[in-house]
Amino acid sequence: MRKPFIAVTPSTDTPGRYHVSAPYFESLERAGAIPVLLPMHPGDDGIKEIANSFDGFLFAGGCDAAPYLYGEETLLCCGEIQPERDRLEIALYHEIKKLNKPCLAICRGIQIINVAEGGSLYQDIPTQFKPENGSGMLQHRQVFAANIPSQHVKLEEGSMVRQIMGTDVISVNSHHHQAVKKLGGGFEVTARSLDGIVEAIERKDMSFCIGVQWHPEQLSSQMKEEAALFNAFVKACGK
Numbered sequence: 001m002r003k004p005f006i007a008v009t010p011s012t013d014t015p016g017r018y019h020v021s022a023p024y025f026e027s028l029e030r031a032g033a034i035p036v037l038l039p040m041h042p043g044d045d046g047i048k049e050i051a052n053s054f055d056g057f058l059f060a061g062g063c064d065a066a067p068y069l070y071g072e073e074t075l076l077c078c079g080e081i082q083p084e085r086d087r088l089e090i091a092l093y094h095e096i097k098k099l100n101k102p103c104l105a106i107c108r109g110i111q112i113i114n115v116a117e118g119g120s121l122y123q124d125i126p127t128q129f130k131p132e133n134g135s136g137m138l139q140h141r142q143v144f145a146a147n148i149p150s151q152h153v154k155l156e157e158g159s160m161v162r163q164i165m166g167t168d169v170i171s172v173n174s175h176h177h178q179a180v181k182k183l184g185g186g187f188e189v190t191a192r193s194l195d196g197i198v199e200a201i202e203r204k205d206m207s208f209c210i211g212v213q214w215h216p217e218q219l220s221s222q223m224k225e226e227a228a229l230f231n232a233f234v235k236a237c238g239k
Helices: 022-030 043-053 083-099 108-116 160-165 224-237
Strands: 005-008 011-014 017-019 034-037 056-059 103-106 151-155 169-172 187-193 198-203 209-212
Touching (some): 005 022, 056 108, 056 224, 103 108, 151 160, 160 198, 160 209
Parallel strands (some): 005 034, 005 056
Antiparallel strands (some): 011 017
16 A cells, blocks of 8 residues: 655745754654655745645744734734745645645644634744633743644544544644634534644535644654554545
């Protein structure tokens, strides 16, 4: 049986160099896929070819999405942006949606696909977000290693992510200072942290389109629930 080829979106922090953290590739490989890093500037025709050619798509973590994409001024609390990556991922997402190809979006990934559908973001959680129910603010940018869980996330009943992970509460890590604010069109919120931050979104009109705010690739080698997310994604890519 042929292994599915999964496109992974690139990041860049040095001119002329694209990269992605190894755990993304390792998690996909353990699940039975062949991951491939995409170019940053394939052009409109290239994006269409990519969308048609690959079996699935992983939108990886990285820098902040540009606030002008969701109609806001850039605040002091916003971090580095990469407009070329924003353009690539938004255009690629829309092509994937047309073709109903499987999509898994992680950290920045959940944010950019939300923005692609007209949603917005908290530019900085500590300065803009007020915890729900009077609870204390959680540490969403943990100061210790990424392979150690730092908080719990509640998964919504009836959601795909809950079905995949087989539980209603999961331990996750947390390495972000931005998060979904206004939900993009077509998405449903399917998980939240205990202080109310959106931790997962899904589209019910696609065969597999899940965005998670945590980093399951850092936990999948040691937690069966996190590995299950990659297994389910790769299985969907193989159909």
